[in-house]
Amino acid sequence: MSSCDQCLVRNRAICSSLDSGEIAALNTIGRRRTLQAGESLIWEGEDSLLVANVIEGVLKLSTGTEDGREQIVGVVYPSEFIGRPFGGTTSHGVTALTDARVCVFNRTDFDAFAREHPALEHKLLERTLAELDRTRRWMLLLGRKSAGERVASFLLELAERLAPAHCEVQLMPAPRRFTLPFSRQQIADVLGLTIETVSRQFTRLKGEGLIDLPSRREVEIVDMAGLSAEAG
Amino acid sequence: MSSCDQCLVRNRAICSSLDSGEIAALNTIGRRRTLQAGESLIWEGEDSLLVANVIEGVLKLSTGTEDGREQIVGVVYPSEFIGRPFGGTTSHGVTALTDARVCVFNRTDFDAFAREHPALEHKLLERTLAELDRTRRWMLLLGRKSAGERVASFLLELAERLAPAHCEVQLMPAPRRFTLPFSRQQIADVLGLTIETVSRQFTRLKGEGLIDLPSRREVEIVDMAGLSAEAG
């Protein structure tokens, strides 16, 4: 059963702009899909065939050069929107970092539905504007920050964005301790660094008592203020 | 006189989604403004008070760190939209690179107008999506490309985006020769490099016969294919 009624992100996704009748209509053109960690939903350069909402899990948006260098250009969390509506080819691939559940729509169907529902388009516009702001802030990191600043900024942003993942209504404070949805290589691909540099910065931050690393995939922020200072 | 009728970008700006009655209504809440090169229209971090369309000239969007490092996160050309509608504070400053003319709106007025005109919001959404794609492509450059690749990519993109600047209808091919709207420092701020590195790459590309530099502010692309190869 895949009704929107029990949807985990029902009140946070763009669907929240719709009344129950509209939700039912949207439900007829969407379908649920699960993805395993590492599985791709959309490939770079292909025609934009589908769009989706993330219900659960974390996905990456990435591009690369012909000679194999990769850059992660965005990370998508539950309730967020994926894909490129209104024509054009997708300029980046979409791949699950963790096991994930998404609600996918044929792009053409979604486009038509959206054009008939200005409230949905408005929500999409607000999200796209917010995502553009976030992406531009990330450019400062890529263009001007040192490796240490990049890693510190990364951990702080991650803590913040992981926070509301499982709370429906109230705002949760950023957790001090969390599980990384990224491998070291993926962190490097987000930050425009190499895996070795990321690893060295992790151990340095740990050595300075700003963070703790209970295991490969877990991080605890010990000194939030100190880490913020490192973030530049 | 500032009627939309003679507007240079009338058919390319988001206004093109409106009929003549709507244009007239929009005209009542907008006003023309000229900017000198170097003059700012919006400052980083302030509340979003106004939005605008660029009629003529080139503007930069930029952020910086507390200690003075700067990153240009976007460049805006005629017919393009500026500012952050629908709440929030502006995450980047907007400054004219050349003398410019813009059509500015009080943000609150514009928001209200836009919400009543879904076609306008749709156009804005399409542009925002396109800008997000472009920004993400730029992240690959900042995160993974060498200085030489960055400069070559920069010149190619600039040639392309400068092309339609003064032609209303038909598509013009990218010009081989053009005037830079940027100082060397500003190029460095776009590319995440220093002014010296930019300068060295310019002279190298010139030495290899890929470009010519008739003067500080002028560039001629001599070998387009070769430059594309350098762009990675």
Place this chain on the structure above:
DNA sequence: CGGCTCATTGATAACTCTCAACGCAGGTGG
């Protein structure tokens, strides 16, 4: 013709990358 700003060029240093070895953890099979 100065005096200014901006760009180029040079020498050196710093940072990050590259290449290589080692370590740790989880899974598999004996």
Place this chain on the structure above:
DNA sequence: CCACCTGCGTTGAGAGTTATCAATGAGCCG
């Protein structure tokens, strides 16, 4: 239950690219 294998992460040494610091050069305006 332990040994081994494999994938991922860490650590080290050295090289390369870009930044930094400093001086010179070119264009522009008074």
